[in-house]
Amino acid sequence: xxxxxxxxxxxxxxxxxxxxxxxxxxxxxxxxxxxxxxxxxxxxxxxxxxxxxxxxxxxxxxxxxxxxxxxxxxxxxxxxxxxxxxxxxxxxxxxxxxxxxxxxxxxxxxxxxxxxxxxxxxxxxxxxxxxxxxxxxxxxxxxxxxxxxxxxxxxxxxxxxxxxxxxxxxxxxxxxxxxxxxxxxxxxxxxxxxxxxxxxxxxxxxxxxxxxxxxxxxxxxxxxxxxxxxxxxxxxxxxxxxxxxx
Amino acid sequence: xxxxxxxxxxxxxxxxxxxxxxxxxxxxxxxxxxxxxxxxxxxxxxxxxxxxxxxxxxxxxxxxxxxxxxxxxxxxxxxxxxxxxxxxxxxxxxxxxxxxxxxxxxxxxxxxxxxxxxxxxxxxxxxxxxxxxxxxxxxxxxxxxxxxxxxxxxxxxxxxxxxxxxxxxxxxxxxxxxxxxxxxxxxxxxxxxxxxxxxxxxxxxxxxxxxxxxxxxxxxxxxxxxxxxxxxxxxxxxxxxxxxxx
Numbered sequence: 065x066x067x068x069x070x071x072x073x074x075x076x077x078x079x080x081x082x083x084x085x086x087x088x089x090x091x092x093x094x095x096x097x098x099x100x101x102x103x104x105x106x107x108x109x110x111x112x113x114x115x116x117x118x119x120x121x122x123x124x125x126x127x128x129x130x131x132x133x134x135x136x137x138x139x140x141x142x143x144x145x146x147x148x149x150x151x152x153x154x155x156x157x158x159x160x161x162x163x164x165x166x167x168x169x170x171x172x173x174x175x176x177x178x179x180x181x182x183x184x185x186x187x188x189x190x191x192x193x194x195x196x197x198x199x200x201x202x203x204x205x206x207x208x209x210x211x212x213x214x215x216x217x218x219x220x221x222x223x224x225x226x227x228x229x230x231x232x233x234x235x236x237x238x239x240x241x242x243x244x245x246x247x248x249x250x251x252x253x254x255x256x257x258x259x260x261x262x263x264x265x266x267x268x269x270x271x272x273x274x275x276x277x278x279x280x281x282x283x284x285x286x287x288x289x290x291x292x293x294x295x296x297x298x299x300x301x302x303x304x305x306x307x308x309x310x
Numbered sequence: 311x312x313x314x315x316x317x318x319x320x321x322x323x324x325x326x327x328x329x330x331x332x333x334x335x336x337x338x339x340x341x342x343x344x345x346x347x348x349x350x351x352x353x354x355x356x357x358x359x360x361x362x363x364x365x366x367x368x369x370x371x372x373x374x375x376x377x378x379x380x381x382x383x384x385x386x387x388x389x390x391x392x393x394x395x396x397x398x399x400x401x402x403x404x405x406x407x408x409x410x411x412x413x414x415x416x417x418x419x420x421x422x423x424x425x426x427x428x429x430x431x432x433x434x435x436x437x438x439x440x441x442x443x444x445x446x447x448x449x450x451x452x453x454x455x456x457x458x459x460x461x462x463x464x465x466x467x468x469x470x471x472x473x474x475x476x477x478x479x480x481x482x483x484x485x486x487x488x489x490x491x492x493x494x495x496x497x498x499x500x501x502x503x504x505x506x507x508x509x510x511x512x513x514x515x516x517x518x519x520x521x522x523x524x525x526x527x528x529x530x531x532x533x534x535x536x537x538x539x540x541x542x543x544x545x546x547x548x549x550x551x552x553x554x555x556x
Contacts, residue, residue: 084506090425125517126503144500152553179336249553254390255501255521255544257372260330271371273501273519273544298501298519305551307398307495 067108075110079118082108084127087138095140098128144302145204151305152251152279155294157198157214159246159281163234169200171225174215183280184217184288193218196225201265202294210296211265220244220289244289246281253277255298262295273298313354321356325364328354330373333384341386344374390548391450397551398497398525401540403444403460405492405527409480415446417471420461429526430463430534439464442471447511448540456542457511466490466535490535492527499523501544508541519544 065085067078086092099107104115119136122128129139153159160166174180174197181187184195195215202210216224221244227237238245258266258274266274275296283289311331313324332338345353350361365382368374375385399405406412420426420443427433430441441461448456462470467490473483484491504512504520512520521542529535 081506088505088507150499150551152551251551251553252548253396253499253521253551254548255519259334260327261334275499275501302498302500305396305398305497305499307497 067110076114076117076121079104079108079110079114080122083118083122087127092138094138097135097137100135142299145207145209145300146302146304147296148304149306150277150303152249152277153246153281153292154251154277154279155202155210155212155214156246156249156279156281156290156292158216158238158244158290159249160234163228165202166198166200167203169198169228171228172197172199173218173225180215183291184215186217193222196221196228198224198228202296207300208266209300210294211262212292212294214290214292216290217287220283220287243285244283244287246289247284248282249279251277251279253303258295266295266297268297268299275301275303277303313356322360322363322367325350325354325356325360326368329364329368333373338384340384343381343383346381388545391453391455391546392548392550393542394550395552396523396549398495398523399492399527399538400497400525401448401456401458401460401523402492402495402525402527402536402538404462404484404490404536405495406480409474411448412444412446413449415444415474417474418443418445419464419471426461429537430461432463439468442467444470444474448542453546454512455546456540457508458538458540460536460538462536463533466529466533489531490529490533492535493530494528495525497523497525499549504541512541512543514543514545521547521549523549 065082067075067082069075071078083092083098092098101112101115101119104110105112119128123130123136126139129137131137147154157166174195176186176192176194178187180195186192195217198214198216200212201208202212221241224237254276255273256276257271258268260270262274263270263272275298277294277296279292280288281290281292311328313321313328315321317324329338329344338344347358347361347365350356351358365374369376369382372385375383377383393400403412420441422432422438422440424433426441432438441463444460444462446458447454448458464470467487470483500522501519502522503517504514506516508520509516509518521544523540523542525538526534527536527538
């Protein structure tokens with residue numbers, strides 16, 4: 065791409081595109097220094113204010129970074145926390161092998177409520193004692209990258225709340241519960257803006273994008289036994305998925 | 311949550327949080343009308359300008375919507391295009407059953423280049439004729455929701471470019487190429503800001519978040535035969551994933 069002096073597009077805007085072009089063609093690579101303002105002026109026969117405006121906007125867009133006393137650099141691609149084997153039950157409590165990674169889960173009782181009952185297909189059963197709502201965080205090197213919540217019907221696991229609070233082992237909690245353990249699961253991944261409680265838990269600004277993985281676990285009995293919602297910092301994670309059977 | 315007149319937090323900011331709270335607790339549901347400014351003033355003993363500022367900011371943040379002559383509504387959750395059976399090879403060209411959904415693919419030759427050669431483990435083989443770069447779009451009801459690119463080594467499929475341009479059927483293109491067809495695949499999902507060419511192709515603003523699925527396909531021969539990068543509009547899609555074997 066070249067600077068076109070006869071174009072209706074302002075020169076600084078053309079220069080912005082040219083720099084982005086060079087970054088995407090890896091003429092300028094992430095973490096590398098780009099030519100100085102002076103060098104860009106000379107190479108492209110542009111005025112200093114034009115170059116300055118283009119660079120300033122790219123800095124404010126996070127594409128370039130100014131390192132004081134050193135120059136202007138292409139922003140590094142952020143390092144990602146790699147989440148391996150991402151499937152619908154990746155963060156399921158009932159599918160976990162142990163509670164080792166569930167540091168400080170909080171347990172509350174969530175009353176029976178139409179919207180949730182519909183997801184669990186519990187609308188026809190009349191009054192029931194509601195759900196265990198278990199919430200925990202996922203951390204990596206001290207950074208909280210995900211907040212997880214699982215809903216599990218109290219009728220299936222009447223003692224789950226007290227058991228978790230007492231620190232019982234998962235293997236004991238799930239013993240003799242085979243009919244209620246996840247057998248078939250479906251999952252859904254989408255991106256949306258963080259809600260206020262999520263932005264606080266994940267230490268991100270409101271409206272920042274989050275990656276949401278919802279897993280619906282169905283038991284051998286045919287009933288939904290757990291719905292897990294994991295909200296991840298979109299800027300921090302990368303999800304590894306395998307080749308599925310379709 | 312209640313409005314606290316002794317808090318250092320401005321009243322309008324408290325009201326914003328209160329409204330968001332009510333939305334997340336589904337007292338106010340998506341698509342429903344919320345009480346009028348007047349009603350909020352009365353219920354919470356707040357002044358008109360306070361209520362107006364809170365509502366105005368929530369409108370500008372896309373949380374509320376004003377429908378002229380009708381009132382203020384909770385914004386609807388956007389409808390999503392559901393992408394089924396998302397796996398590492400979901401958008402792979404060599405894994406496709408036919409070219410029916412590859413409307414207007416463009417084919418170009420991409421010369422051998424260190425960064426790409428490294429991904430294909432083709433650094434040791436010396437000079438080679440580069441890659442076919444095939445680009446196409448995914449559409450649903452007229453909206454382009456994804457732009458896909460596959461890179462395929464020319465050495466493995468010397469005639470792929472001309473074959474695609476001539477409209478040859480995929481089944482004929484891939485005949486007798488079993489050693490070079492995907493057998494093992496790995497995939498990676500992440501969210502990042504759209505690049506300039508992507509924002510144009512997807513008709514979104516620069517810096518809007520995109521969901522990127524990268525699939526690396528390895529052939530029976532042990533060589534990487536295709537790398538597919540699919541860039542999706544994060545606001546439009548939801549990906550359905552199954553229960554994987556881990």
